Amino acid sequence: MPGGRLTHEDRRQIAIWLAEGLGYAEIARRLGRPTSTISREVARNSAPGGYLADRAQQAAGQRARRRRALQAAERPAEPVHGFVERLAILLAGTGLPRMPARVFVCLLASGSGSLTSAELVRRLQVSPASVSKAIGYLEAMELVRRAQDSGRRERYVIDDDVWLHAFRADTGAHAEVAAAARHGIEIFGTGSPVAARLGEMARFFTWISERMNDSGPTGAVVRDALTVLAALVHAARPLTVDDLATALDWPVQRAADAVDTIGRRPALSDPLAVERCGRGAYAVTPRPDRLSSAQRDGLSVVTGKLWSE
Incomplete structure (x- = not known):
């Protein structure tokens, strides 16, 4: 059919019209094909005896068989192909x-x-543009x-430590979210419901950041x-910080680093929290x-009774 592969009959017509002296453009017009298709066909299958339809058809069949064999060899076995598609679907869910996801898993499942x-185009049966994107x-x-x-x-490579690279790339973003949540606590006030929710958020993203970055604080x-x-x-x-450095007989930077560590890793001070309360001073409060709120109110009542006795 026009636009598809050349048939045996197409090749016979090409041989006849070439013998009649027709040019490539006219033959292409009669067959409803691009001129380049006819010129390539004749150039590829011409021999000292000229263009012969039967020989051209045989050569085309051999090329098609080699192409199918190559595609079959490069396409993963069915269990592997099923694994690639299944894992790609799961990764897409994340x-x-x-x-x-399909390209990544295809690379992951390749021997090298x-x-x-x-x-990648042949294995996934997709366009080069899709692979490039x-x-x-x-x-x-x-x-x-x-x-x-x-x-x-050019080859596309997955390194053995790919997950470490990927997770560390996200670590900075998680740490920034934690820092922003802690700043929100200062804005809304420690006793507010918003601050409680932001506190949970800060601790969660700090926990993720520390474990993904594998950079928890040292013993010292x-x-x-x-x-x-x-x-x-x-x-x-x-x-x-100056008060702490003087009282502890430390360099000021050591005291500042210790305060910063508590701020970035609130789990260290659990169940207490160290908060900045103005003029550069820090105080300890319950997390x-x-x-x-009801428990805090109950404790206030109890404390008031004790002081009045």
Whole structure:
């Protein structure tokens, strides 16, 4: 049919019209094909005896069989193909777009962890443009990198530590969310319901950030943070970083680092919280999420009775 592959009858007509002296453009017009299709057909299948339809048909059949064999060899076995598609669907459920997910899993399931664009096109049965767009997305997430092979072709590679790269790329964003939530607590006030929700949010994103970054505080840093916490509890009043440094006989930077550690890792001071209360001073208060409003009111009543006795 016009636009499809040349048939045996098409090739017979080409041979007849060439013998009659027709040009490529006229033959293409009569067959409803592009002129380039006719010129390639004749150039590919001409021999000293000229263009012969039967020989051209036989050569086309051999090329088709080689092409099918190559595609079958490059396309993953059915269990592997099913695994690639299933895992891609699951990754898409986590927020990764479907095509980048398919490309990523296809690379993941390849023996070398790398494929060329042409190999990805054949294995996934998609267009080169789809592969290119998916690779761009995966590169931005640091899940894939480009490399040159010995044939000077560009390959897309998944490194063995790909997940570490990906998670660390997100660590900064999680830490920023935690910091913003803690700032919100200062704005809304520690006793408000909003502050309680923001406190939970800050602790959650801090927990994620620390574990993804694998950079929790060292033993010495933890000891300094707990020492500052004990100092604030003992003083029972707000203290500045300079006050803490003087009282503890530390350099000012050491005291500042300890306070900063508590602020970035609130779990260290649980069930207490260290809050900035003005003029650069810090004070210890109960964590807002440890006591409900009713419990705080009940404690106020009890404390008032004790003081009145």
